[in-house]
Amino acid sequence: MASLMSSNQEAIPRPLAHFPPDMWGDRFINFNAQNYSEKLEGYAKEISVLKERVRAKLVDHSITHTEKMKLIDAVERLGVAYHYEKEIEELVQQIFEAYTRNNFEGDTDLYTTALQFRVCRQHGYKVPC
Secondary structure, X not given: OHHHHHHHHHHOOOOOOXXXXXXXOOOOOOOOHHHHHHHHHHHXXXXXXXXXXXHHHHHOOOOOHHHHHHHHHHHHHHOOHHHHHHHHHHXXXXXXXXXXXXXXXXXXXXXXXXXXXXXXHHOOXXXXX
């Protein structure tokens, strides 16, 4: 049975593919991370500085709750919220408590109200509809 299958596979002619040369050449095939270690270290330093700037904005008391909610939303949408989990949880709790003290009322537009509703619900707070 095995010899029958192998003879069938040999009998099927396979078309050859003639692809044009790659426009990138060998650039990515010959990548060596050791050649870029200084560049990667520079990127790592820049990333750590930017992370601290975002963390400072999250804990800044001069920024309004609305601006903080927009920042939390942007950080979560970018997928980097895991760097600031503790700060975000504390902020959402503070914002939720502030809005419950005001009975969920304030001079907010529809976007801000929807943002507060969604972010608080995503973090497990029961916000009335």
